[in-house]
Amino acid sequence: MDKEINSTMNEVASTNDIPLEQQMTSTHKWQRISPIALIYFVLMFIKNIFGNFIYVAPALLIGYNKAMEDPSFWLPFFYGLSALLGLASLLSYYFFQYRLTNQQIEIRSGVFAKKYVNLPFSRIQNVELTEPLYYRPFGYTCMQLDTAGSVKQEAKVVALKKSFAQQLKHEILAAHLVQSNQVEQINNERSAADEQTSSIIPNEDDETVLDRRNLDDLVIHGLTNNRVWIFLGGLAPFIDKISAQIGDWLMIFGINVNQYFEFEGRSGWQIASTVLSTFLIVMLIISLFSVLGSIISFHDFKLSKIGDRYIRRSGLFTKTEVTMRLSRLQMIVCQQDWLDILLRRINLKFEQSNANFNNAQAGQLTNKIIVPSVTNKECQHLMLDAYPDNQLKNTVFKRVNPRLLIRNICLFLLPLSCFVAWIFVENENIEGLPYLGAGALFVGLLMVMRYSRWGYAKDDNFIYVRKGCIGVDYYTFPIYKIQQTSFKQSWFLKRKQLCSIEFVLAAGAVNVPYLAEADGLELIDTCLYEVEESKRSWM
Secondary structure, eight states: OOOOOOSOHHHHHTOTTSOHHHHHHHOOSOEEOOTTHHHHHHHHHHHHHHHTHHHHHHHHHHHHHHHHHOGGGGHHHHHHHHHHHHHHHHHHHHHOEEEEOSSEEEEEEOSSSOEEEEEEGGGEEEEEEEEOTTTGGGTEEEEEEEETTOSSOOEEEEEEEHHHHHHHHHHHHHHHHSOHHHHHHHHHOHHHHHHHHHHHSOOGGGOEEEEEOOHHHHHHHHHHTOOHHHHHHHTGGGHHHHHHHHHHHHHHTTOOSGGGGOOTTOOHHHHHHHHHHHHHHHHHHHHHHHHHHHHHHHTTOEEEEETTEEEEEEOSSSEEEEEEEGGGOOEEEEEEOHHHHHHTOEEEEEEOOOTTGGGSOGGGOOSEEEEEEEOHHHHHHHHHHHOTTOOGGGOOOEEOOTHHHHHHIIIIIHHHHHHHHHHHHHTTOGGGHHHHHHHHHHHHHHHHHHHHHOEEEEOSSEEEEEEESSSEEEEEEEGGGOOEEEEEOOHHHHHTTEEEEEEEETTEEEEEEEEEHHHHHHHHHHHHHHHHHHOOOOO
C-alpha cells in the first residue's frame, strides 16, 4: 500500500488519491515549498524594515531632504535595496525545507543562522491558516503552528496548497484525541485507525456558527478602539513636511490654510471655534483610518464551533483561520473603553497560552480569539458556551483597600504637583498655577476612578477580577487553571496588615493589590487546595 513519494511539495499536495496518513509516513525526503513563497519573503523583509521605523526615521528624514534637492539621490539606494531584498528572498526560499514523518513535522530554514524544528503533532497547541491576498488566486496558504510552552512561534510553513493544509490541520487536531498507543496503529493498521479517528473527530458538517460581525459592528469597533495615534506618533519627525505638502496641495483647489490660523485681530470665540473645528477634522480623519483598519482585520468575521474546537475566520485582504480547543482556553477577558460603555459594547477575548506574546506582533498572535464589539447579550451567550457555570454577570465585587488611593495621591500626585508649582513660582509664572491646579485635579479624578474600578470575587469554580480607569476590564478564569500564586507584602503593607496577590496562568498574570492580609492568605490557600483537589489539567 505504502510507496515512496519523491515529488515536490506541489505534487504531494495534489495527490488526492493517496491518504494523508500514507503521505506523511512515506514522505521521508525533504520537500521544498512553492516558488510563490518568494513574494512572502520579500514582503516580510520589507515589513521588518518598516517595523523598525523608529531606528530608520532619522535616516529617512535626512534622505528625504536630500531627495527634494536632488531626486536622483535615492536611486543607488533603491537599486541596492531591491537587489538585497531579491537575493535574501531567493536564499530564504532555497534553504527553506520541510518534511512530514511519523506524526511530526520537521522544518529547516535560515541562510546564515540555521534553524531546525522538530515538532510532534501532539505538542501543537494552535493551528492558524493565513491566506494573503497574493496567495488566493493560486490556492495557497500559510500554516503557523505553536505549542503551549513555546517562547515564540514554533513553526511556520509559508506556502502550502490550501487543500493539503486543511487535511494536515485535521490530522494535527486528531493527534490530540488519539491515545499514544493508537499512534502506532495509524502507521501499521491504517484502515483500523481511520475508523477509530473518524468516530472521534467531529464531522466538519457539524460546525455551529456562534457569532458573526456585521459592518456596523466593525465600524463601532473602529471608533471605540482608536489606536491610530500610535501611527501618528511615528510620523512626528515628518509632521512639518507633511503639513507643508498638504497646504500646497490644498492651494491647488484655492484653499489657503494659513489664513485660517492667523489669529491676530480675532476675538476669543473665533480662535476657539477654529481650534475646535481643526481638532474635530483631525479626529474625523483618524477615526476613518481606525474604522478602515477594523474592517480590514475583522471583515467577514465568523466564530464557529466543532465539538470542543473554536474556529475564528476573518480578514479582508489576508484571510486568517485560528483554531482553539476548549481545553486550551485559560482566561476570558471582557474589555470596555469609555465609548464602549456608552454604546453598550464589549470586546471579548478568549486567551490561551501567552508564551508567544512578547515575540509576536499583534496581528500574528494566535494565543487569543478576539470577538469585537459584541452586545451584553452576545457576550453572555459566548461566555456561557465556554464556561456554563460562570457567574460574571451576577458577581458582586469586593473593593480593594482605600489606602491604594491614598498612596497614589501622597506618593505621586502631591509631590509632583508641589515641585511643578515651585518651578512656576521661582520663574514668576503665577498665571500657570490655575492650569496646574486644574491638571492635578483631573489626574486626581483619574486616580479615584481607577481605585473605584479595582475589585475581586470568587465562587466555587472561578476567580473574577475587575480593573480599569475610564474604561473597565473584567478577567475571569477557572480556579484549576492557576499554575502559581504570589503573595506580596512590603514593609508598609505589613504594618497595615495588607497585601497584594497574583495569580499566574498560562495566559499571563492577574494581580489584585491592597486587600486585607487575612483575605489574601485565605484566597491563596483556598485556590491552591482546589487546584490540588481537582487534579484537572490546565491543558
